Amino acid sequence: MKPPDTYDLRGFLLMLLSVILFAANTLLLRAISLHLPEADGWMAALFRGTVGMLMVAALYGFGRGLSLKALIGSKLVALRGVIGALSIAAFYLTIPALGASRAVVLNLTYPIFATLIAAWWLKEKVSKSAMLWMLAGFAGLLLFVGGDATRGFSNWDLLAMAGAVGAGIVVVLIRKLRETEHAGTIYASQCFYSIALALPLRGAQVTDLPAMGYLTLIGAAVIVGISQLVMTNAYRTMPVSRGSSIQMLLPLVTAAGAYAFFGERFTLLELAGAALTLFATWRVAVPRRSPGATEGKENLPPLKTAPEP
Incomplete structure (x- = not known):
């Protein structure tokens, strides 16, 4: 049996790798949107859904947990799929308009919304400190979206926030579905409905994409699929x-890449707002320690911080 430190190091490296992969996915979509406008958020969602469905079928198909019947027959599974697909499309659509770093910061507010929704629907208790941190997070969000006088609050910011709310709903739905459904079915619902919603909108344009468009969109979809698997594996050891x-660290890694490759910048007010929002989100998402808790044996929180896109 390996010592705990070895497990911690492995988990740390895997989690760090997942952050880099998530950021790479976002930056790839930002890059292709600049050179190939027709490869928009809906097109990216179509490729992600298709590649994701193939991956989940390979891992969980053929009697290993994936239930195709539940994708349509279960209302909660279908709801998770539809809202998840719309949330992903919203995030992907805002990347070209807002920039990679701004879109990621807004998207990562979803744990706050998930906590509020879980308190209302699942009757989970929210501590006073969590409520205060949520208020601080919303204050930081107002500062962030209004921190650039030349940009202001746009409809794209509103769409990004709607996507974050949708991602929060998805987190709660996943928590509910884990009681009855296999993880493969839950994840496949997002892929299935991404295809169902995006295909009528972008299916006819797929054949018009150049070879580089295919490679980039498939690459981005594979990267985000691997990053989800890596992150899940990391949580087993830390x-x-x-x-x-x-x-x-995801917004920092994404912002660094966006600055280096696309010249994206934040004002000081935006930086302050982003820092407050992300710190408050982290404080809401992390578990509270019980008096007898030890490192590595904490009370599991109702919600985990994990990028939905």
Whole structure:
């Protein structure tokens, strides 16, 4: 049996890798949107759904957990799929308009919405400190979206926030579905309905894409699929709070890449608002320690911080 430190190091490296892969996916979509406008959010969602469906079928198909019948027959599974597909499309559509770093910051507010929805629907208790941190997060969000006088609050920001709310709903639905459905079916619902919603909108344009468009969109879809698997594996060997903390590096890694490759910048007010929002989101998402908790054996929170896109 390996010592705990070895497990922690492995989990840390896997979680860090997942952050880099998530950021790479976003930056790839930002790059292709600049050179190939027809490869928009709906097109990216179509490719992600298709590649994701193939991956989940390979991992969980043929009697290993995936239930195709539940994708249509279960109302909750279908609802998870539809809302998840719309949330992903909303995130992908805002990347070209807002820039990769701004879109990621807005999307990562979803744990706050998930906590509020879980309190209302699942009757999960929300502590006073969590409520205060949520208020701080919303204050930071207002500062962030209004921190650039030349940009202001646009409809794209509103769409990004709607996507974050949708992602919060999805997190709660996943928590509910885990009681009855296999993980493969839950994930496949997102892929299935991404295809169902995006195909009528972009299916006819798929054949018009150049070879580089195919390679980039497929590459981005494969990367995000691998990043989900890597992140899930990392959580098996490390505390949720530590994993959540590492995942909060995603905006920093994305912003660094967006600055280096696309010249994206934040004003000082935007930076302050983003920092407050992300820190508050992390404080809401990480688990509270019980008096007798030890490192690596914390009380699992109702919600984990994990990028929905």
